[in-house]
Amino acid sequence: MHIMEGFLPVKHAVGWSLATLPFMLLGLNAIKKQTTNKPELKMLLGVSAAFTFVLSALKIPSVTGSCSHPTGTALGAVLFGPLTMVPIGAIVLLFQTLLLAHGGLTTLGANIFSMAIMGPLVASLIYHLGKLVKLHLGVTIFLAASLADLLTYVTTSFQLALAFPDASGGFLTSFIKFSTLFALTQIPLAISEGFLTVIIFNMLNRYNSRELAALKIFEKKECLRQ
Amino acid sequence: MKIKRQQNLLMLSLVVLLTIIPLVIVKSPALKADGKEAELFTGADDKATLIIKELSPEYRPWFSPIMQPSSSEVASLLFSLQAAIGAGFIGYFFGSRAKGANTHVNANE
Numbered sequence: 001m002h003i004m005e006g007f008l009p010v011k012h013a014v015g016w017s018l019a020t021l022p023f024m025l026l027g028l029n030a031i032k033k034q035t036t037n038k039p040e041l042k043m044l045l046g047v048s049a050a051f052t053f054v055l056s057a058l059k060i061p062s063v064t065g066s067c068s069h070p071t072g073t074a075l076g077a078v079l080f081g082p083l084t085m086v087p088i089g090a091i092v093l094l095f096q097t098l099l100l101a102h103g104g105l106t107t108l109g110a111n112i113f114s115m116a117i118m119g120p121l122v123a124s125l126i127y128h129l130g131k132l133v134k135l136h137l138g139v140t141i142f143l144a145a146s147l148a149d150l151l152t153y154v155t156t157s158f159q160l161a162l163a164f165p166d167a168s169g170g171f172l173t174s175f176i177k178f179s180t181l182f183a184l185t186q187i188p189l190a191i192s193e194g195f196l197t198v199i200i201f202n203m204l205n206r207y208n209s210r211e212l213a214a215l216k217i218f219e220k221k222e223c224l225r226q
Numbered sequence: 227m228k229i230k231r232q233q234n235l236l237m238l239s240l241v242v243l244l245t246i247i248p249l250v251i252v253k254s255p256a257l258k259a260d261g262k263e264a265e266l267f268t269g270a271d272d273k274a275t276l277i278i279k280e281l282s283p284e285y286r287p288w289f290s291p292i293m294q295p296s297s298s299e300v301a302s303l304l305f306s307l308q309a310a311i312g313a314g315f316i317g318y319f320f321g322s323r324a325k326g327a328n329t330h331v332n333a334n335e
Contacts, residue, residue: 004274004275006287049312050319052312053312057305063248102271160274192244196241203320207320
């Protein structure tokens with residue numbers, strides 16, 4: 001999903017980097033606050049980062065005949081809020097950029113924006129909406145993770161369409177072209193990511209219900225239990 | 227707890243299915259002009275660069291990666307390393323919590 005190195009015009013590269021900056025600062029601040037107030041949650045934060053590490057390393061074949069990978073950012077966004085995932089997602093992206101030539105330094109800002117800002121924001125939004133309408137927690141987590149994954153790639157398509165509008169059809173035609181590639185490829189992967197996130201949530205619920213309670217995930221003794 | 231475990235297994239099997247189905251149903255494309263078989267299941271990112279080239283043929287990437295894995299084998303090594311680090315940490319976490327949590331879970335049941 002990452003935009004390849006050098007494949008964003010300078011103006012766009014700088015623009016997306018600047019747009020990312022405030023979220024990054026807020027995110028660092030959020031992590032600092034969370035780890036000083038509740039140091040016992042550090043390990044859980046590590047698990048959220050590790051989950052993103054694993055999922056974004058898995059290149060999975062899709063029905064369109066292309067491969068892509070999930071993002072894994074929803075878990076941490078639901079547990080710790082969207083801002084916390086900004087620096088964590090950025091670390092994963094930096095790792096892939098420097099060691100794997102996957103993504104790029106010049107496109108890092110844009111990639112952080114789609115994967116580490118938009119994805120977690122969507123996840124968090126869906127999670128709170130689901131809670132509001134008292135949707136089953138498992139279903140809520142599934143939707144939050146799937147849609148965060150999908151919207152990450154829609155954002156990438158948006159960014160590319162903005163930088164490379166179609167000569168005749170303009171932005172929209174270009175957006176359709178990119179999202180046909182990215183978003184369609186991503187649909188089965190997004191569903192997989194939804195399931196995987198619910199699985200790890202079930203496991204956390206089993207082994208770490210106390211920590212989840214500290215994060216107010218299960219209010220009024222609400223459980224994933226059916 | 228048993229129901230939950232079955233749920234997890236069911237979801238995991240669905241993930242496996244979702245991964246395998248494309249491998250079975252996607253037919254390999256027609257031969258390319260030079261008679262070579264077109265590659266299937268390449269990265270979506272690479273295909274995006276093809277779209278960019280089609281949309282604005284005059285665009286040239288202005289920066290290239292500082293370090294390229296020297297072959298796809300080396301790249302897959304690094305990708306599996308990334309997954310292993312993550313999975314290792316998650317495994318360690320659950321392993322270290324399993325003992326203490328069991329008493330807690332039992333108290334809940």
